[in-house]
Amino acid sequence: MADTILVPVDGSPLSKRAFEEALGDAESTVIAFHVIDPSDPGYSAPLDVDVSLEPLHGSSEWYEKAEQIADEIFEELTALADGTGVDVETETRRGDPARAIVEYARDTDVDAIYVGSHGRSGETNLLLGSVAELVATRAPVSVTIVR
Secondary structure: OEEEEEEEOOOOHHHHHHHHHHHHHEEEEEEEEEEEOOOOOOOOOOOOOOHHHOOOOOOHHHHHHHHHHHHHHHHHHHHHHOOOOOEEEEEEEEOOHHHHHHHHHHHOOOOEEEEEOOOOOHHHOOOOOHHHHHHHHHOOOEEEEEO
C-alpha cells in the first residue's frame, strides 16, 4: 500500500478504473491529476460534436471549456471516494500529458502512480497508450498500469 497515489485522469473508463483501484490501495490520499493538452484541438470532444460550434482551439473560451470538463471529471471521482476514508486532492495542469505527470511526480511527495493503460483516444493502441508508456518508463516512483 502507498500513502499517496497520483492518478492521471482524462474522463476515460480506464482512468476511472485506475482511480478506483487507487482508492482501494491508498493509505491516505489520492491525487486526481488532469492535464489540458493544448496540442490536442479536439480535446475531450465526442465524435458527434459539430466543431464549427465549438470554441476556437487555443482561445480563452476553449481553455474555459477544458477547465469545466476537468471540474466535471473531478466531481465524479470525488463522489466515488465518499465514505472510503481516503482524501482526494485534485490538480489541473496545462501541457504535454506524459511530461506533466512525470514532472508533478518528481516535484511532489507521491509514493506511486496508477494510470489507465490507454485513455480516451488510445483505443487504437491495443497494448499500451503512449502516455502510459512514457509515464511507466520515466516516472521516479512505481507505476501501476490498469487495464
